[in-house]
Each structure stands twice: as structure tokens, then as C-alpha cells.
Amino acid sequence: MADPRALYQEVILDHNRKPRNYGALEHASHHAEGHNPLCGDHISVSLDFDGERIGGIAFQGESCAICKASASMMTVNVKGKTRADAETLIQEFRDMATGKLDLNGHHHIGRLVVFAGVRDLPTRVKCAILPWHTLHAALNSVASISTEAEDDPMHASIGDA
Amino acid sequence: MTAMQTALKAPAAPAFDVERIRADFPILKLEIGGKPLVYLDNAASSQMPQPVIDRLVRYQTTQHANVNRGVHYLSETATSAYEEARGKVQRFMNAREDREVIFTSGTTDAINLVMHGYGRKFIGPGDEIILTTLEHHSNIVPWQMLAEEKGAKIRVVPINDAGELLVDEYEKLFNRHTKFVGMMHVSNALGTINPVKRMIGLAHTHGVPVLVDGAQAVPHMKVDVQDLDCDFYAFSGHKLCGPTGIGVLYGKAALLERMQPFKGGGDMILSVTFEKTTYNTIPHKFEAGTPPIAAAIGLGAAVDYLSAIGMDAIGAYEFDLLEYATEQMNRLRGVRIIGTAAKKAAVLSFAIDGVHPHDVGTLLNQEGIAVRTGHHCAQPVMQRFRVPATSRASFAFYNSMAEVEALIAGIRTVQKVFA
Numbered sequence: 048m049a050d051p052r053a054l055y056q057e058v059i060l061d062h063n064r065k066p067r068n069y070g071a072l073e074h075a076s077h078h079a080e081g082h083n084p085l086c087g088d089h090i091s092v093s094l095d096f097d098g099e100r101i102g103g104i105a106f107q108g109e110s111c112a113i114c115k116a117s118a119s120m121m122t123v124n125v126k127g128k129t130r131a132d133a134e135t136l137i138q139e140f141r142d143m144a145t146g147k148l149d150l151n152g153h154h155h156i157g158r159l160v161v162f163a164g165v166r167d168l169p170t171r172v173k174c175a176i177l178p179w180h181t182l183h184a185a186l187n188s189v190a191s192i193s194t195e196a197e198d199d200p201m202h203a204s205i206g207d208a
Numbered sequence: 209m210t211a212m213q214t215a216l217k218a219p220a221a222p223a224f225d226v227e228r229i230r231a232d233f234p235i236l237k238l239e240i241g242g243k244p245l246v247y248l249d250n251a252a253s254s255q256m257p258q259p260v261i262d263r264l265v266r267y268q269t270t271q272h273a274n275v276n277r278g279v280h281y282l283s284e285t286a287t288s289a290y291e292e293a294r295g296k297v298q299r300f301m302n303a304r305e306d307r308e309v310i311f312t313s314g315t316t317d318a319i320n321l322v323m324h325g326y327g328r329k330f331i332g333p334g335d336e337i338i339l340t341t342l343e344h345h346s347n348i349v350p351w352q353m354l355a356e357e358k359g360a361k362i363r364v365v366p367i368n369d370a371g372e373l374l375v376d377e378y379e380k381l382f383n384r385h386t387k388f389v390g391m392m393h394v395s396n397a398l399g400t401i402n403p404v405k406r407m408i409g410l411a412h413t414h415g416v417p418v419l420v421d422g423a424q425a426v427p428h429m430k431v432d433v434q435d436l437d438c439d440f441y442a443f444s445g446h447k448l449c450g451p452t453g454i455g456v457l458y459g460k461a462a463l464l465e466r467m468q469p470f471k472g473g474g475d476m477i478l479s480v481t482f483e484k485t486t487y488n489t490i491p492h493k494f495e496a497g498t499p500p501i502a503a504a505i506g507l508g509a510a511v512d513y514l515s516a517i518g519m520d521a522i523g524a525y526e527f528d529l530l531e532y533a534t535e536q537m538n539r540l541r542g543v544r545i546i547g548t549a550a551k552k553a554a555v556l557s558f559a560i561d562g563v564h565p566h567d568v569g570t571l572l573n574q575e576g577i578a579v580r581t582g583h584h585c586a587q588p589v590m591q592r593f594r595v596p597a598t599s600r601a602s603f604a605f606y607n608s609m610a611e612v613e614a615l616i617a618g619i620r621t622v623q624k625v626f627a
Contacts, residue, residue: 086565086566113570
């Protein structure tokens, strides 16, 4: 097992202390709310498109450090990406968090690799994934998702985490 | 220190040998990621001592068969061991008769039994049920289901900022519609010991029966159901050094006899035809199907183990642990204890400034320390204190002062990481 202490490394603590793109986005065309009722985490993601690409993106909410840092780094990583590229990254992030991504293979994870350690902490996987699921919901115009609800479009895959 | 606390402390002082007790619990020798386990999640579930493990093994290897059925040796042996366990529980909580002790699968099951057996029969439209803000979801949700079904109403006893019930407000909630009171003895989220004896007396002056959720009380103090004069008392085996899957509902015999059965099936009947079924006598009327025989016998062994140490000695030692932990935690800057009642069991809910409880839990786990983080199945309590969740250290009599110190050091480590 990887040292889970590695999870709380400086980059995550820094994004928790000073989250990037934090707040509400005015005139957002896409918006979704994400909840994890088990721990009370709540996050909202709003974005708009500049042509084909994500132009602006912001998030806000109450959550643990893992969730907040994940959201912060997510916004940095998807800004300027097409919808298809963002969806690919969502999928890869989720696979990494649940231990299914081959980190030595081809992927677009980059600096997000700092979250790889959550795969060894099953109770924290949902914390890291929540922002990404909320982004997925926003891109697909689903107003609100819950990690515990049956209608979470990605619930099945969190389930095996 | 109050006189009450001094009185609690007095009997234990000389001979509580925690190291000898720890040796009885094999799981306490575990290491988590190379650090000794510091198990402070006892309010969620306690650990099992070797004598209870041995009793389960002896039952399964030499005594197991179904109960109340066969005339063969093993069935008789299992039945007598099962009923012996009922007697042990009866004496442990000082019930008048052993038929007042019903084995359930746990506290939740026991409360649901009362809701279905008593509530659905005796509570109707416009009736009122009093609960408290401190309740665990298991003593809220069944009553909400009943209220919805019957058109009854739930009234809630408020708490103050220390996490203590406002008994004056409780008194004011009674009126001619009040038909039932449900209250927890000790708060799982805050540790508050509620003045249940006084509150039961008040309910009885209005002719209203009271169910006490004792899941967090029974492991920490001597509970005497006759002295409390409660009508129902529920608790779980696994918080009491026993197995999971077993719990107890104590009920006054006269009430249990008037109630309708909860589950239908084998064992709970005297005779069955397709025209009519005659129900069995209590407690069997409420024990449909094959009961958790091994777990009940394990609970009997747990009760013996705790009784040999003495519940008063356990309570007094745990009070020392709580007092030391509270004092140490109060010295930490940026740490707030949630739940500061004058009378508390050994539960410390706390918040660290700027650190979410889930991060606290994960970082403490890296030090080998097990605490609970979350809403503790008591969301109304969290809402009252305006926090989404807390971290909770809950102690048992096998925890040591050194483990309190490990917790404090762990919290300092968390603060350093998030500094």
C-alpha cells in the first residue's frame, strides 16, 4: 500500500488553503450541485463555453481538504478544454481514484496524480471524485447529483470504489 | 468537581488495573500501519474480550442446535444456554422477570418493535409523540413513519448550548394528546447523560409511557430499569463487548402483553390454522423465527465479564479518562469540544479550526488512532451546533491514559499538517 500520508502533500494543502477559481460564475450556461450526504460535503460547479471550449469555470461549497483541492485542481485542468476532453479527464480521474487507471499507460492526469493515494482510502474516494461528478452533471445539464442517490449518473462506478 | 462526580469516582480509585483488562482484548494488540492501535470508536462498536470469544467458540463447537424445537440433547442444551443468557441480562438490568427481556437484533430493531407493537396499536390521528433533539436517527425515523401513517405529530425537546435537554420545555410539551415519549439515556454524539429518571417520572404524571434508548448508557453505567421505572429500554450487544446482531428490548410485562406482535412466523405462535393463529406468551410473542442464538449467548458472557469488573468501577474509571482527555483537549488552541454537559459519559466530540472532520479522521488513522468522523446518525444535533460533522473520540474501560495522550499528540500532528 502506498503511504497514504502522501495524500496530504503540499500541492493539495495549498489548493485547500487557496482554492483557484473559487466562487460563482456570472452568466454561467451550465451549473450543477453535488452532495455527499454521508459527510455533509456540498459543492457547486458552474461553467460556460467559449465556442467549443470551456471558457470560464468556478466552484464553491463546504467540504474537506481532499474535495476542495480536487475541485480547485479540476477547474485549473479543464479550463480551455473541449467537452470531449473534459469528459475523458473525468473518466481518467475516476479510474485513478478507484485504482483502475494504469498510471504507466497513456493518460492526461498530469499533476492530478497527487490524488492517486485515495485509492487506498476507500472512505475518501468519494471526497476526491465529488467535484468531477458534479462537473459531469453540469456538462450534461443535470442540476444536482448526490453520491448516494440512484440517479447519480456515475453512481454505479462510485459504488465499486 | 461536583459532589455527584466525586461520588462516582470514589469506589474505583484503588484497584482498576487497565493493563490486566487490556490483556483480555486480543484486538488491542494490533498495529495499524506500524503504529499501535488506539481504538477510540467505542460508541460505534466496542471490542470483544477473550472470554466472550471463547464462549462463542464453545457454543458453536459443542452446543449448537435450534432452540425451542427438538427434544434432542443439542436442542435442549442450546435452549437452556439461550434462556440462561436471558436471565443474565435480566439480572444485569434488574428487570423484575426474565420474560420482560426480549432478544432483538439490536437497538434499532428494539425501537421498531415498540413502534409496531405499541405505537401502531395505541397511537392514532392527532396524538403526539415527544422525542428529544439529541436522538439518534434510529429513535426518530420509526416514529416519523408512524406519525405519517397515523396522522400523529412529533414534538421535540430542545437542548441548550452545552447539549443538555431543557427539562422545563419538556414539561410544557405535554397535553391531553401526548401518547408516547422516546428519549436517549446518553447522547452518542455529545456524551450528555440525560436526567431520564426525572423525565420518566414527569411523563408518568401524565399517564404517558416512555421508551429509553440506552445503547450508549448500558456500556458505561449501572442501569436499573426498575429504579428508572421506564416502560421500555433498548440497547445493543455489540456496544457492550458482545457480538453484533443481538440487542435487547426490556418492556414492562403488562405493556408487552397488551402489544401486538411485530414480526410473524415460527416460535411466536401457540397454534396456527388458516382461520386463526394464537400468539405465544411473552417474550416469545416477539421473537419470531430462529433467534440469534450464538449472539445472545455471547451477550450473556459479555454481561458476566462486565459484571465481574463492576459497572460502577467501569463508570468511575471512564470518568477519569474523560476528565483527563477534556482537560488536555481544552489546552489545545484551535480545538473546540462540542457537548459540554455537566454530566457526561466518556464521549468527546470536537472540531479543529480550519480542518474538516474527514481530514482529521484520515490523519489520525495514520497515527493508528480510530475515531468516528461524521454526523453520528444525529443530524438534528449537528444542525443545532451548526456543524456538518464532528470528530468523536469515545472511550471504553480498556482505554488507557497513554491513549488519551496519543489522541492529543495526534491532534497536534493534524494541526501541524494544516498549519
